[in-house]
Amino acid sequence: MLNNWVVMPTCLPTVLRRCHACASESFRANGKFRVNANHKLLDAWLLVLCTACGDTAKLTVLERMNVRSVRPELLDRMHENDPGLAAELLQDPVVRRRNRIALDWDNAWRLDTGGSDHLDRAVIDVWVRFAARIPVRPVRLIAEGCGLSRAEVERLITEGKLVSAVQLSGKLSSDFTFTLKR
Ligand SMILES: [Zn+2]
Numbered sequence: 001m002l003n004n005w006v007v008m009p010t011c012l013p014t015v016l017r018r019c020h021a022c023a024s025e026s027f028r029a030n031g032k033f034r035v036n037a038n039h040k041l042l043d044a045w046l047l048v049l050c051t052a053c054g055d056t057a058k059l060t061v062l063e064r065m066n067v068r069s070v071r072p073e074l075l076d077r078m079h080e081n082d083p084g085l086a087a088e089l090l091q092d093p094v095v096r097r098r099n100r101i102a103l104d105w106d107n108a109w110r111l112d113t114g115g116s117d118h119l120d121r122a123v124i125d126v127w128v129r130f131a132a133r134i135p136v137r138p139v140r141l142i143a144e145g146c147g148l149s150r151a152e153v154e155r156l157i158t159e160g161k162l163v164s165a166v167q168l169s170g171k172l173s174s175d176f177t178f179t180l181k182r
Contacts, residue, residue, distance in 0.1 A: 002177075003124065003127070004126075005111060005126055006112040006128075007110075007132075007134055007136060007141070008110055008111075008112055008132075009108060009109050009131060010108055011108050012028065012029050012090065012108065013103040013105045013108045013134075014026045014027070014104040015028065015029060016103065017057065017100070017101045019050040019052065019053065019055055020055070021050065022055065026051045026052075026104065029059075029086045031081050031082065032046075033045065033047065033078040034047060035075065042064070042067050042070055043060075044078055046059045046090075061078070061095065091133050105135065111144055123180070123181050124180040125177065125179050126177065126178055126179075127177045128175060130173060130175055133174065135171040138166070138176065139154060139168060139169065157169075163178065164177065164178035
């Protein structure tokens with residue numbers, strides 16, 4: 001039986017960017033947008049607040065776009081300050097590159113394992129699904145999900161009792177499966 005674990009975001013990630021007012025390097029989005037229409041051209045920003053001084057910075061979402069080429073649904077969501085849209089945009093590599101920001105997901109996600117019943121079995125097959133592209137260490141996830149220490153997980157990998165088609169060292173941010181035999 002395949003068990004399904006989910007890496008779930010619990011809040012928006014911290015936005016890493018230097019504050020011009022206080023030199024802090026972390027911002028938080030509160031889901032607010034600013035939209036500015038000038039004749040037929042549209043600019044839109046996602047607002048982020050410095051976690052130290054509260055100064056507001058604007059992340060460019062749309063830049064001098066013709067109003068007609070913007071999906072009305074997207075405009076509605078920005079006018080409604082949709083926090084789900086803020087999450088989607090922060091995960092968009094194009095938005096991140098354009099605004100020269102990186103994300104810090106510490107304390108902004110949790111692992112849902114659907115209970116611990118499966119842990120007693122001799123062989124455990126797990127499919128880990130990412131509800132958002134959150135870079136995490138599989139060793140850390142497996143340790144948390146199986147109630148083991150990270151050292152024990154490392155040892156199981158070395159002994160060939162914990163196997164996966166992906167490299168379990170380093171970080172991953174997309175779905176993978178693993179098998180644990182004890
Ligand atoms: Zn600041």
